[in-house]
Amino acid sequence: MTDVIRTPPSGIRLEGVRKRFPGGVDAVRGVDLDVSPGEFMVLVGPSGCGKSTLLRMIAGLEETSGGRIMLGDKDVTTELPQQRDVAMVFQSYALYPRMTVRKNLGFGLRMRGAGSAERERRVVEVAEVLGLSHLLDRRPAALSGGQRQRVAMGRAIVREPKVFLMDEPLSNLDAKLRVSMRAQLSLLHKRLGVTTVYVTHDQIEAMTLGQRVAVLRDGSLQQCDTPQNLFHRPVNLFVAAFIGSPSMNFVRATVSDGFVHFAGVSVPLPASASGSSGSSLAGASGAVSSVAASGSAVGSASGAASGSAVGSASVAASVAGPVILGIRPTALSVPSAGGPGVRLTVVPDLVEDLGDERYVIFELDAERVDTDATRAAVDATTADDALLVPDAERARFTARLPADAPVAVGEPLDLTVDPDRLHLFDPATGNALR
Amino acid sequence: MSTAIRSRSAPWVTTAKYVALFALLVFFLLPVYALLVTALKDPSEVSVTRMWELPGSLSFASFTAVWPKLQDGFVNSVMLAVPASVLSAVLGAMNGFVLSKWRFPGADFVFPLILFGMFSPYQAILIPMVQVMSDAGLRGGLDGLILVHVIYGLPITTLIFRSYFAGISDEIIEAAKVDGAGMLRTFFFVALPVAPPAFAVAMIWQFTSAWNDFLFGAVLTNRDYWPITIALNNIAGGQTVPFNEAMASALLACLPTVAVYVILGRFFMRGLMAGALKG
Numbered sequence: 001m002t003d004v005i006r007t008p009p010s011g012i013r014l015e016g017v018r019k020r021f022p023g024g025v026d027a028v029r030g031v032d033l034d035v036s037p038g039e040f041m042v043l044v045g046p047s048g049c050g051k052s053t054l055l056r057m058i059a060g061l062e063e064t065s066g067g068r069i070m071l072g073d074k075d076v077t078t079e080l081p082q083q084r085d086v087a088m089v090f091q092s093y094a095l096y097p098r099m100t101v102r103k104n105l106g107f108g109l110r111m112r113g114a115g116s117a118e119r120e121r122r123v124v125e126v127a128e129v130l131g132l133s134h135l136l137d138r139r140p141a142a143l144s145g146g147q148r149q150r151v152a153m154g155r156a157i158v159r160e161p162k163v164f165l166m167d168e169p170l171s172n173l174d175a176k177l178r179v180s181m182r183a184q185l186s187l188l189h190k191r192l193g194v195t196t197v198y199v200t201h202d203q204i205e206a207m208t209l210g211q212r213v214a215v216l217r218d219g220s221l222q223q224c225d226t227p228q229n230l231f232h233r234p235v236n237l238f239v240a241a242f243i244g245s246p247s248m249n250f251v252r253a254t255v256s257d258g259f260v261h262f263a264g265v266s267v268p269l270p271a272s273a274s275g276s277s278g279s280s281l282a283g284a285s286g287a288v289s290s291v292a293a294s295g296s297a298v299g300s301a302s303g304a305a306s307g308s309a310v311g312s313a314s315v316a317a318s319v320a321g322p323v324i325l326g327i328r329p330t331a332l333s334v335p336s337a338g339g340p341g342v343r344l345t346v347v348p349d350l351v352e353d354l355g356d357e358r359y360v361i362f363e364l365d366a367e368r369v370d371t372d373a374t375r376a377a378v379d380a381t382t383a384d385d386a387l388l389v390p391d392a393e394r395a396r397f398t399a400r401l402p403a404d405a406p407v408a409v410g411e412p413l414d415l416t417v418d419p420d421r422l423h424l425f426d427p428a429t430g431n432a433l434r
Numbered sequence: 435m436s437t438a439i440r441s442r443s444a445p446w447v448t449t450a451k452y453v454a455l456f457a458l459l460v461f462f463l464l465p466v467y468a469l470l471v472t473a474l475k476d477p478s479e480v481s482v483t484r485m486w487e488l489p490g491s492l493s494f495a496s497f498t499a500v501w502p503k504l505q506d507g508f509v510n511s512v513m514l515a516v517p518a519s520v521l522s523a524v525l526g527a528m529n530g531f532v533l534s535k536w537r538f539p540g541a542d543f544v545f546p547l548i549l550f551g552m553f554s555p556y557q558a559i560l561i562p563m564v565q566v567m568s569d570a571g572l573r574g575g576l577d578g579l580i581l582v583h584v585i586y587g588l589p590i591t592t593l594i595f596r597s598y599f600a601g602i603s604d605e606i607i608e609a610a611k612v613d614g615a616g617m618l619r620t621f622f623f624v625a626l627p628v629a630p631p632a633f634a635v636a637m638i639w640q641f642t643s644a645w646n647d648f649l650f651g652a653v654l655t656n657r658d659y660w661p662i663t664i665a666l667n668n669i670a671g672g673q674t675v676p677f678n679e680a681m682a683s684a685l686l687a688c689l690p691t692v693a694v695y696v697i698l699g700r701f702f703m704r705g706l707m708a709g710a711l712k713g
Binding site: 059060061080081082086087088090091092094095096097098099107108111112155159165 | 603605606608609610611612613614615616619623624627628
């Protein structure tokens with residue numbers, strides 16, 4: 001294919017960018033972010049986290065209340081959108097209704113003073129890449145949703161901008177089309193190599209599209225990292241709860257003598273696990289001892305069948321006290337016969353059969369973790385927002401098991417916990433402890 | 435077997451509703467009927483006693499009789515109402531665009547101020563207005579009258595366009611900004627092409643009010659520039675003028691507003707925004 005975009009991509013640097021709306025709402029509170037040239041960066045977070053505002057500030061559609069925005073080497077903080085060399089794809093596509101596809105595509109070039117021959121050449125070229133050649137003389141009203149989406153994309157590409165900004169461009173497509181468009185978008189980015197900042201609230205979209213993903217909450221950057229690192233090394237409770245589907249399971253637990261105790265089970269912590277950040281917990285544990293009292297007071301009625309500790313003897317004793325324990329649904333598995341690992345006997349309340357895998361949902365005999373961070377991750381504002389039957393006081397876990405796992409609702413089931421995949425969080429700050 | 439959806443009220447209730455509606459319709463149309471039949475009667479047939487009778491034969495004699503007296507006023511009114519409504523709509527479109535899509539600090543203060551003009555009655559401003567227009571040397575001709583109608587129309591046309599543009603997605607305006615268009619080019623290339631329905635409403639309104647105006651025309655123009663409403667008054671107001679001529683003049687005088695409504699009315703319902711958004 002032809003080299004559609006010839007301008008070299010440029011990076012974006014945000015330095016302490018802040019946005020305070022009139023009326024005193026702080027939408028963005030000092031974000032530092034570096035997007036490398038050619039990178040696909042995804043901004044993700046629950047609604048109201050400031051991701052769209054941040055994108056609109058990069059586009060110049062919102063003024064900044066503080067900080068600097070650099071496009072390449074140029075400070076564009078005070079420039080108008082039309083002066084910045086960025087292109088934007090909007091959620092609603094925002095095509096010009098009275099213009100044909102050809103004019104829609106060429107509008108940006110026309111406004112920037114390109115001659116009509118040059119314009120026509122570029123429009124035809126881009127239309128070819130996006131398969132719009134036969135639609136050039138139609139109005140947007142005569143296009144399907146997917147075609148409109150492509151015109152919106154083409155309008156951005158045709159200008160050969162330094163940066164693409166995309167504001168939830170797939171959210172108006174239906175689920176199946178969205179998945180295939182997601183892959184197409186990745187391919188397109190590989191071909192064009194333009195620096196892209198993409199906003200979404202959908203963490204799956206973020207993980208699949210982003211080379212790096214920036215997770216935002218309440219206008220603050222929580223973590224900006226590769227999808228792998230976000231998933232395996234979340235820096236705090238919020239990121240852990242937000243990334244991953246089904247979500248990470250949380251339970252209040254206590255750590256002592258190198259074991260983490262919850263719901264009547266004790267799982268040994270890997271030796272390396274607690275070394276580095278143990279001191280921070282030691283500092284925090286005093287302050288939160290009241291939380292610890294209720295959080296760790298777990299009975300041993302249902303889940304304690306084989307709670308005895310097995311496994312590694314070498315233990316770092318520096319983490320101690322109450323923690324919030326996070327376990328990914330994939331870190332729970334059906335034990336192989338006689339295999340090692342800590343066993344947990346549970347009674348499934350619900351089995352969701354997805355064909356090649358099953359989500360098994362069960363209750364643990366431990367208090368449900370309900371913090372601001374875990375609520376925010378599911379867009380809930382009050383404790384029972386995300387509950388249909390808000391009587392559950394106990395922690396509810398999901399395990400992701402293979403489809404052939406012998407599971408039945410109401411029948412006790414043994415699960416093992418992978419000790420290497422435990423996530424510990426400080427109950428006071430929510431920061432990761434390992 | 436068909437299962438039609440039907441009202442549960444008894445049949446006589448429905449019948450009664452329609453009878454009542456029909457009675458009101460007849461009552462409403464009676465003057466129109468009188469206007470039409472009287473204007474089209476032969477002058478010899480016209481009398482108070484035979485007012486409600488249909489004409490024996492169609493005759494345009496009344497029209498030919500009054501036209502010479504109306505002609506100048508008719509031309510003056512066209513020269514007045516067309517520019518007054520076009521200018522007022524164009525300025526209103528600009529106001530409306532800026533007040534809804536290109537907002538500036540203080541827009542929320544300026545808009546109510548403009549709207550205020552809608553609520554100040556003609557009579558209250560009449561004397562100072564005549565004074566100002568005289569001082570400015572704009573009294574007597576049509577230009578001053580046009581200016582007054584343009585200004586007096588601005589509040590309503592601004593309101594019409596502001597509401598209309600408010601219905602356009604902000605994202606389209608933002609897309610134009612990011613595409614490199616400034617305020618004027620966004621207005622001309624993006625906002626104006628979708629505005630014909632608002633133009634239709636604003637022009638119908640403005641044309642009608644400029645055409646029907648009597649007061650401003652009477653105080654601001656000389657005999658040579660009298661609009662048709664004054665000519666009509668002179669014909670219909672006289673004691674000796676036969677009914678048929680009064681009716682024919684009235685009919686002639688209201689034709690242009692009807693024509694404007696018929697011509698522009700079809701733009702009302704057109705979905706000019708179709709396809710711009712997700713759909």
